[in-house]
Amino acid sequence: MTARTLSKEKVITAAIQIINQEDNLTFSKLGRLVGTRSQAIYNYFPDVLAVRVSVAADFYDKLAQRLEVDLLGLTGKQAIKAFCHVCVQFSLGQYVMVQQIIDIPADHLHDEPLNSSFRNIYEILHRYLKPLIPDEKRQMVFSRMLRNLIIGQIINVGSGRYTNTPISKRDSFDDMLELILLSL
Structure with a gap:
């Protein structure tokens, strides 16, 4: 997945998947799951707490x-x-x-x-x-x-x-x- 296909919705879906696996939610894990570098997620969310919200x-x-x-x-x-x-x-x-x-x-x-x-x-x-x-x-x-x-x-x-x-x-x-x- 390239940065152009990344969206808030995809990050939220990935976060739900990580949470449901009872794993700690981090930008690194989100990045791996959505197929991008973790830094790209900062374009959508300032921090992990904002993702959780x-x-x-x-x-x-x-x-x-x-x-x-x-x-x-x-x-x-x-x-x-x-x-x-x-x-x-x-x-x-x-x-x-x-x-x-x-x-x-x-x-x-x-x-x-x-x-x-x-x-x-x-x-x-x-x-x-x-x-x-x-x-x-x-x-x-x-x-x-x-x-x-x-x-x-x-x-x-x-x-x-x-x-x-x-x-x-x-x-x-x-x-x-x-x-x-x-x-x-």
Whole structure:
């Protein structure tokens, strides 16, 4: 591959491949994988952290696409339950990637493409909360509760917790989700 065929998208795809192999992401490894010198990548990204931020935006874009497909035709509490389950399953299926996203320092999370990608997911959730909760403050509280439940489930299940309990991971998640939705 020559420098003329290099693109941000190719670098992001290569970065995803490296991350999924649980290898350290470096410009040298990216360069080898895309068939160019590592210095050429600096034309697209200033550092590895910027690549990781773009990978995170790509992850959220793919999650939003999956949500749009899987929630099609659903409404109300059924849609909210499906939203939560899709987020958890999608993320657990790519847990190594999720770990990389969680590890991005907070001062790098204000990247506009990343914010836009995450905002799409937030808007999908609010599309289903608005008809059930007219008050904006309450919507925000429910949104935060649901996101905390989702993130907690991803981290705990992904890191191997909840393995020796008398209730399955899925059943306990469903019970917690049901408790939240009972207050709607």
